[in-house]
Amino acid sequence: xxxxxxxxxxxxxxxxxxxxxxxxxxxxxxxxxxxxxxxxxxxxxxxxxxxxxxxxxxxxxxxxxxxxxxxxxxxxxxxxxxxxxxxxxxxxxxxxxxxxxxxxxxxxxxxx
Amino acid sequence: xxxxxxxxxxxxxxxxxxxxxxxxxxxxxxxxxxxxxxxxxxxxxxxxxxxxxxxxxxxxxxxxxxxxxxxxxxxxxxxxxxxxxxxxxxxxxxxxxxxxxxxxxxxxxxxxxxx
Numbered sequence: 001x002x003x004x005x006x007x008x009x010x011x012x013x014x015x016x017x018x019x020x021x022x023x024x025x026x027x028x029x030x031x032x033x034x035x036x037x038x039x040x041x042x043x044x045x046x047x048x049x050x051x052x053x054x055x056x057x058x059x060x061x062x063x064x065x066x067x068x069x070x071x072x073x074x075x076x077x078x079x080x081x082x083x084x085x086x087x088x089x090x091x092x093x094x095x096x097x098x099x100x101x102x103x104x105x106x107x108x109x110x111x112x
Numbered sequence: 113x114x115x116x117x118x119x120x121x122x123x124x125x126x127x128x129x130x131x132x133x134x135x136x137x138x139x140x141x142x143x144x145x146x147x148x149x150x151x152x153x154x155x156x157x158x159x160x161x162x163x164x165x166x167x168x169x170x171x172x173x174x175x176x177x178x179x180x181x182x183x184x185x186x187x188x189x190x191x192x193x194x195x196x197x198x199x200x201x202x203x204x205x206x207x208x209x210x211x212x213x214x215x216x217x218x219x220x221x222x223x224x225x226x227x
Contacts, residue, residue: 042220098143098167
């Protein structure tokens with residue numbers, strides 16, 4: 001069983017929809033949670049970075065962490081065709097700062 | 113501020129050869145981590161360097177090695193290449209290893225093809 005599980009999709013939505021992306025994890029030691037966006041043939045781009053449980057909002061993006069359920073989410077409001085990419089969740093322990101554990105990534109397509 | 117740069121961007125090598133990849137972190141960043149990305153396994157952690165010292169290592173064979181220089185630039189080396197080493201190799205840098213800091217920013221990657 002992988003430490004971090006993420007549905008690979010693909011997920012296809014119409015422009016303007018609210019997108020919900022999720023990851024579950026098994027290791028309760030994880031304290032820091034990230035979402036990256038990766039376009040084809042590019043490196044991952046950091047979207048959201050959160051510590052412990054709670055919500056964080058940045059523009060059209062909202063990240064939620066529920067440590068009791070070992071579940072993290074990324075919501076994208078008013079989705080745009082330019083949001084079409086692979087979204088990767090990642091996490092790390094507080095004492096192991098350099099090592100990120102990634103989910104498999106979810107491929108999102110936003111149709112005009 | 114310039115982002116993480118990686119050279120070369122593309123490489124084609126033959127089985128049995130060795131290869132060296134280079135990474136220049138964001139100015140001021142002291143930690144550099146390397147990852148391998150493949151369609152089957154996704155993104156997997158190789159190792160991390162901070163102040164020229166390897167701080168963490170992933171589950172890869174000893175053919176994979178790295179180092180960091182005093183200016184924080186890093187190199188990784190893969191010896192005796194195998195077909196399965198074909199992947200996108202990503203470098204990520206972060207400012208420090210202190211708690212509550214350490215967002216990692218990735219470079220564009222080096223795409224290695226082994227034939």
